[in-house]
Amino acid sequence: MAALALARNPKTNVLQLALECGFQTHSAFSKAFRKQFGVSPSDFRANPDVAQKGVDQDRPFLVSAPAGKMIAPVDIVTLKPFHFQFRKSSGTLGGQFFRKNDGDVGQQFALLRAVETPPNLYVMSCFPNAPQALNDDTVPVWFGGAFSARTENDWSKDWHMFAGGTWAVFQHWGNYSFLYQTWNQIYRNWVPQTDFLLRDDIPFEAYLGPSGGADKAGPLTQIYIPVKKA
Secondary structure (H helix, E strand, O other): OHHHHHHHOOOOOHHHHHHHOOOOOHHHHHHHHHHHHOOOHHHHHHOHHHOOOOOOOOOOOOOOOOOOOOOOOOEEEEEOOEEEEEEEEEOEEOOEEOOOOOOOHHHHHHHHHOOOOOOOOEEEEEOOOOOOOOOOOOOEEEEEEEEOOOOOOOOOOEEEEEOOEEEEEEEEEOOHHHHHHHHHHHHHHHOOOOOEEEOOOOOEEEEEEEOOOOOOOOEEEEEEEEEEEO
8 A cells, every 4th residue: 555655746745744644653554565575665665666576466565475474274174065144344444444433343243143043154254355455445344143054033034145165264373453464474475375176266364263272362262264275
């Protein structure tokens, strides 16, 4: 987002841009920008061609170099088809879903768990499209519950059928505010290096509640990425 803004408008104020992109200081932004592109924001603003760029011609400023520590799935699983009852939301703020709207999403999940036949698989969210920026007002997110068999209740009339298939499962321990960082690691350093290919289905995250182990902090979220053998 910052690179595009600087490339399109050479008069962009770097400090103001840093704040808009979620950085608290000019120095933190400059350090992260130099690490990503090999040049300072000011040098990039003057001449974007000097930066290290990615190979995706549609998104040249998305550099997909792997992170220093390789993230790995905890499991590769095959799921049977299941039914997903959901409500709709949209928008990210600072890379996070449910920040811009639906502040009571936890209460909405609680209402779903309290119906006569609650979800017997997961309480989850899924993402039909990927955010195009840290602050994306229109990107959709569906949240609700996964059922092995469809049921009827008044929580929502919207359902989606997930086909059976193979999924790579990743774990995120702790604060939901940092889930986007785990997603970034998956798509930036695992997907380009894995022997699997992405399958045409919707990725989702399942919320499994507080951890039970002393070595883990906070709740556990499992991220499911649809994959197939190359």
